[in-house]
Amino acid sequence: MNGMNSPRHLVVMGVSGSGKSTVAEALRDRTGWVFAEADDFHPAANIEKMENGTPLTDEDRGPWLEALTEWIQARERAGMSSVVTCSALKRAYRDQLRKGGRDVVFVHLHGEHSTLEQRLGGRSGHFMPASLLDSQLDTLEPLGDDESGYVFSIDLPPAQIVDEIFRRLAER
Numbered sequence: 001m002n003g004m005n006s007p008r009h010l011v012v013m014g015v016s017g018s019g020k021s022t023v024a025e026a027l028r029d030r031t032g033w034v035f036a037e038a039d040d041f042h043p044a045a046n047i048e049k050m051e052n053g054t055p056l057t058d059e060d061r062g063p064w065l066e067a068l069t070e071w072i073q074a075r076e077r078a079g080m081s082s083v084v085t086c087s088a089l090k091r092a093y094r095d096q097l098r099k100g101g102r103d104v105v106f107v108h109l110h111g112e113h114s115t116l117e118q119r120l121g122g123r124s125g126h127f128m129p130a131s132l133l134d135s136q137l138d139t140l141e142p143l144g145d146d147e148s149g150y151v152f153s154i155d156l157p158p159a160q161i162v163d164e165i166f167r168r169l170a171e172r
């Protein structure tokens with residue numbers, strides 16, 4: 001869908017439980033692009049904090065976002081497009097991630113508190129407790145008009161979100 005010499009990076013963002021991994025994996029399967037899950041970039045101390053129900057601070061998120069940016073940068077240099085999951089809750093975090101490539105597009109999965117709570121509650125074996133949802137939503141800064149990206153409701157089925165992303169990318 002795009003040439004070797006114009007890598008593009010799709011960052012699927014949103015609060016915990018919004019479906020980032022679900023949608024990003026579908027995007028990866030459809031594109032064959034290399035994939036990074038931001039949760040894998042957290043230092044152990046961050047995971048422990050979240051497991052204990054303590055929200056991360058800007059300081060906690062700094063090195064994590066830098067590591068993820070470096071990952072994107074390496075793919076950019078190799079001419080490879082990528083799919084990345086990252087909560088990317090604040091504008092400043094997205095400004096950091098945008099340093100990774102020339103064409104970084106955010107896909108924000110937006111949902112109601114009740115839907116998110118339900119989805120977090122229905123999930124097992126994940127370190128992120130539902131109790132952190134309020135802090136995630138308080139921290140979230142929606143995409144600005146000047147930020148390259150799209151917003152989708154999490155009430156849509158993942159396959160429909162993916163179809164719509166490709167329709168919009170094709171129109172760019």
Ligand SMILES: Nc1ncnc2c1ncn2[C@@H]1O[C@H](COP(=O)(O)OP(=O)(O)OP(=O)(O)O)[C@@H](O)[C@H]1O
Pocket residue numbers: 014015016017018019020021022023039085119120122123126128154155156157158
């Ligand atoms: N569009 C959707 N419609 C219905 N269910 C969904 C949708 N997207 C995700 N889910 C379900 O909601 C739950 C949370 O999704 P997922 O784990 O992908 O979210 P996440 O944003 O990656 O979460 P986290 O940031 O905490 O890792 C999962 O059980 C998933 O199957």
Ligand SMILES: O=C(O)[C@H](O)[C@@H](O)[C@H](O)[C@H](O)CO
Pocket residue numbers: 015016017038039056061087088089128136
């Ligand atoms: O910025 C953050 O607070 C964290 O990245 C969280 O959002 C979690 O890592 C993720 O949502 C759980 O999978």
